[in-house]
Amino acid sequence: MTHPIFAKWPAQHHDRLQLFGAPTPNGVKVSIMLEETGLPYEAHRVDIMANESHDPAFVALNPNGKIPAIYDPDGPGGKPLALFESGAILIYLADKTGQFLPADPGARYQAIQWLMWQMGGAGPIFGQLGFFHKFAGRDYEDKRPRDRYAAESARLLGVLDARLDGRAWIMGEDYSIADISLLGWVRNLIGFYDAAEIVGFDRFKHVQAWLDRGLARPAVQRGLVVCAT
Missing domain, CATH: 1.20.1050.10 (Glutathione S-transferase Yfyf (Class Pi); Chain A, domain 2)
Structure with a gap:
């Protein structure tokens, strides 16, 4: 994985979706969704009290400097996808897994x-x-x-x-x-x-x-x- 985020938060499982978050109300939306879907993932804690969400490595993933954010090595078309905003991530994970969003x-x-x-x-x-x-x-x-x-x-x-x-x-x-x-x-x-x-x-x-x-x-x-x- 060559994304700048991994210079500070190295991935141990390069084939898994990578979560960068904290246990805030916005952060737990994505971690709950990942647990509910059973999708394999690797979690990285971003210490927001230490201002890590404004570290250049994180800002390279989310220019808004807020958690959560994800990096999926197996995104649409098999290409990597970096994504921020918890609502967008929920929709993406629902579409990726076919769970928790009605098909109708x-x-x-x-x-x-x-x-x-x-x-x-x-x-x-x-x-x-x-x-x-x-x-x-x-x-x-x-x-x-x-x-x-x-x-x-x-x-x-x-x-x-x-x-x-x-x-x-x-x-x-x-x-x-x-x-x-x-x-x-x-x-x-x-x-x-x-x-x-x-x-x-x-x-x-x-x-x-x-x-x-x-x-x-x-x-x-x-x-x-x-x-x-």
């Missing part, structure tokens, strides 16, 4: 729309609430930013709760990349971000049951700790 075109686009809903809404909003509720932003005297993100997080949870009414998973009976994209974010919101009370999480019974089902999956449990050390 209409259902496929519905699943992708929920993935985009997570990417553009739930993820960024939950993350901002985490900043203002638990991290540096909590020291701000003006609580309007925190309250704004708390209210919007609660609204988004309500949207998800309504979608899950009468459904085991976002797409119904079939677990999909839509679920995989959201499990880590909802888990973080009520766990690591300690925001269950401020968003009134107890109101969202369907989301609670869905999260419990998701976290009970062995592949999810394995994926949550990939790249942790």
